[in-house]
Amino acid sequence: MTLRDILNKLLRRQEASANTARERLQLVLAHDRTDLSPDLLDQMRREILEVVAKYVEIDIEEGAVSLETEDRMTALVANLPIKRDASGALRTKELTDDSESEPSKEN
Amino acid sequence: MATNTRIILICSGKGGVGKTTLTANLGIALAKKGISTAVLDADFGLRNLDLLLGLENRIIYTAQEVLEESCRLEQALVKHKQQPNLSLLPAGNPRMLDWLKPDDMQRIVSLLSEQFDYVLIDCPAGVEEGFKNAVSASKEAIVVTNPEVSAVRDADRVIGLLNTHGINPIQLVLNRVRPKMIASQEMLSIDDVTDILALPLLGLVIEDEQVIVSTNRGEPLTLNGSKTPAARCYSNIASRLHGEDIPLIDPSKEGSGMRDKLRRLMQTKIF
Numbered sequence: 001m002t003l004r005d006i007l008n009k010l011l012r013r014q015e016a017s018a019n020t021a022r023e024r025l026q027l028v029l030a031h032d033r034t035d036l037s038p039d040l041l042d043q044m045r046r047e048i049l050e051v052v053a054k055y056v057e058i059d060i061e062e063g064a065v066s067l068e069t070e071d072r073m074t075a076l077v078a079n080l081p082i083k084r085d086a087s088g089a090l091r092t093k094e095l096t097d098d099s100e101s102e103p104s105k106e107n
Numbered sequence: 108m109a110t111n112t113r114i115i116l117i118c119s120g121k122g123g124v125g126k127t128t129l130t131a132n133l134g135i136a137l138a139k140k141g142i143s144t145a146v147l148d149a150d151f152g153l154r155n156l157d158l159l160l161g162l163e164n165r166i167i168y169t170a171q172e173v174l175e176e177s178c179r180l181e182q183a184l185v186k187h188k189q190q191p192n193l194s195l196l197p198a199g200n201p202r203m204l205d206w207l208k209p210d211d212m213q214r215i216v217s218l219l220s221e222q223f224d225y226v227l228i229d230c231p232a233g234v235e236e237g238f239k240n241a242v243s244a245s246k247e248a249i250v251v252t253n254p255e256v257s258a259v260r261d262a263d264r265v266i267g268l269l270n271t272h273g274i275n276p277i278q279l280v281l282n283r284v285r286p287k288m289i290a291s292q293e294m295l296s297i298d299d300v301t302d303i304l305a306l307p308l309l310g311l312v313i314e315d316e317q318v319i320v321s322t323n324r325g326e327p328l329t330l331n332g333s334k335t336p337a338a339r340c341y342s343n344i345a346s347r348l349h350g351e352d353i354p355l356i357d358p359s360k361e362g363s364g365m366r367d368k369l370r371r372l373m374q375t376k377i378f
């Protein structure tokens with residue numbers, strides 16, 4: 001945040017375009033670099049959600065899977081909100097086999 | 108035979124970002140240091156390097172006749188009158204594009220590297236055949252880009268391809284930098300671009316009307332010791348390329364009036 005950013009906010013001016021350019025580039029390059037089409041990414045998102053939904057109750061609509069990139073390294077980032085019950089505990093599912101799997105904490 | 112010849116591809120992906128202008132200015136600047144330098148116009152479709160160097164009227168043979176073995180390399184090379192350490196190997200007929208293969212390009216470049224210490228290859232825009240031919244003959248690359256989304260995106264694509272071809276090192280030149288626009292945050296900053304592309308910055312070139320004046324005359328800015336901002340930038344890039352440790356020009360320090368000071372204050376990060 002710079003003085004100019006604050007001034008722009010106060011005057012309700014548009015955000016400086018360099019920020020917009022940087023954000024748009026980061027997004028488009030993450031996709032360019034992996035060669036994953038939006039369709040494939042969406043299919044992968046759904047399959048990942050299905051797998052996770054076997055173990056914990058998640059909000060299928062809220063779950064987001066995206067590509068983020070930094071220093072020519074691209075990461076697949078999944079943000080999957082896990083539903084909680086009335087007491088606030090994470091809602092895990094009864095597993096069919098007896099392996100003890102620790103549900104991961106929400107980030 | 109010069110075994111340590113540096114064979115450097117000057118490429119960008121996008122057209123019109125300043126590859127040919129950089130090739131001409133670097134060629135002259137290196138030659139002025141006493142280094143024997145060849146510039147090769149590999150943009151067979153849209154050749155221009157001859158024009159920027161003011162050598163267009165002295166071309167007799169081209170890379171094409173050299174490849175067809177209808178002339179010797181020496182006959183095709185055009186030596187620069189004021190800077191005889193610099194020679195141009197002109198591009199042939201655009202129809203060369205139909206038959207030229209990576210092997211041909213490698214043959215030309217290996218002939219050049221027998222007698223020159225630097226071979227600068229002015230690469231065509233795009234990532235198709237012309238680009239692939241030129242890459243196949245190169246060892247290092249300079250990627251030229253502008254602080255604009257489309258140029259940066261195309262540069263990223265090219266960097267990926269250079270990496271898969273084992274080109275090393277790959278360095279960045281950021282051209283047409285406008286300090287005032289960066290200060291008002293309406294242009295990607297130097298750090299933005301180097302962070303996004305994750306390449307070492309060989310240098311930046313300020314947007315400068317004198318570039319156009321110099322192309323009108325066919326005399327690159329580095330030829331006559333001009334002190335205009337772009338001329339300083341090009342000379343610095345040549346020196347860094349040759350291993351000299353020259354600090355980067357800080358675009359935000361260009362200008363010292365009240366307005367410039369206020370602009371700097373406005374872009375100070377406060378949180």
Ligand SMILES: Nc1ncnc2c1ncn2[C@@H]1O[C@H](COP(=O)(O)OP(=O)(O)O)[C@@H](O)[C@H]1O
Nearest residue numbers: 122123124125126127128283313314315318319
């Ligand atoms: N730093 C600069 N300042 C102003 N104009 C520039 C600068 N660099 C390049 N240009 C202009 O941009 C145009 C494209 O440059 P050129 O070197 O032919 O690009 P490319 O070879 O990448 O297609 C030319 O008209 C040139 O004069």
Ligand SMILES: [Mg+2]
Nearest residue numbers: 126127150155
């Ligand atoms: Mg060109």
